[in-house]
Amino acid sequence: MSCCRQDVPEHLRFNPYIEYGYRPPMRPVQCLASVFAVHNETVNIYTHVVALCLSLYLVICESPLWWYTDGIEFIKWCHIIATIIPWIGSIVYHTFMNVNGDRDTYNRLLKADLLGIWLAQYLGGMPMMSASLYNLSDTNQLAVKTIYWTACFCGLLKVIHEQNFIKVSRVYFFLPITIRILLVALRTTRYGGGDPAAIVYVVLADSSSIIGGIINAARWPERRFPGTCDFFCNSHNIMHLLVLLAMYWMHQVNVKDIVWLTAQMNFKNIQ
Template identity: 45%
Template sequence: MPWSQIYSEFLAWCHIAGSVAPWIGSFIYHLFMNTERGSLYYHRLLKLDMVGIWVSQSFGALPMVCASVFCLGRPLQWLLILCYCVFAISGLCKAMVASSPWKRRLCFTLPFLMRNLLCILRYSSYGGGSPQAMGSVILQVIQDLVSVIGGAIGAMNIPEKWFPGCLDMYLNSHNIMHVLVVLAVYFMHQATILDLVWMASGVCGPDRHQIQHPTSHMQEEL
């Protein structure tokens, strides 16, 4: 993280928490899921895994949300950020009581849709965000969509249900889903760094296209 150039340390730590949380929750879930302590213990582990995913979806995307609305009026900024937070909290509450894999995955639909709408806003003259980050943001949204597809694949147990016993170690639906999530987090990281540096400049409108990539300053000094 280019700490000396970023707009907000709080948003930077939100991004770090969002990048790390799913791996912590998933690691603990997979490590202890086979212990024979009953269904209640297993569902607690599953909820911990869902909380990690929620932190990634909510806190991890908060810098992108703030950058996208950065050039709007202050009341509208806070309204959109508040709406996103309400959608995220609502999704968490639903995920904690969801009774099936499909219901757990659908809990994150509203935040996902709002992130896509904010991506469209960035293209308009009213939107904010680093222009250099647009490629990573689009790839992040695509990977976010692919992650949703991966979640659907996981819920349907494809392709292992077609090859019983042959894909227990690799290339099963859960493996595929995790690879897609890794790619989504990687592109989120690339876009977030650019957005945090761009917000520190406070430049909106056509002039925001002149903000350089944070590594370009390092290359000039070298």
């Protein structure tokens, strides 16, 4: 099943240091069957399968979201959607990326994957942002949220129209992380809200994402050892593992902030 880099279409050769283990163009059924074979997308597929299973477990079985959500249903569902849906898009992308060797199909699958990242980055940031801004006036909250959703909309337009993944990724990763850094700074002042215990998880989540992005962009370690990381331990594999960790940390942030928000609203209603 596996073949060399020069034997696959050009759009599948995006990592010049991965020399072997590529899947040739396949029909959809063959792509699906290749999930049970070993190739250079195997780790990428299975890390996302593990992430999906873990997300479902955290959201359904080990989360207080179903009880501590009075008055903040929208925020709760932002977190649930952002925690589960992106993994499905990534699994589909990595499984079917070589279908028929067709570039247009590949680009559509890539955009579906990018849409999942958009959901994770922007919808996933709603609980943390809402909790951080809770102590501000309604006018200030509206101003910040307007800026935030404008950034969301611009990011979505990038997904739909941009052909250069590098440009898209800059908008995706650096803008949301910058917003979260500013919110963490706000939370250290008397004007910020949110569960104080959540801050450390924000730092862990964003550190994992940043390190994963740097490793993926640097193509390390396969750049240093070409051909030795074709199947396992290449930069994209490492990034996937770090993103899985980031998802877990952000889940902890959002659950803590959702519980904190619910408590604040209940206290306000009692008064």
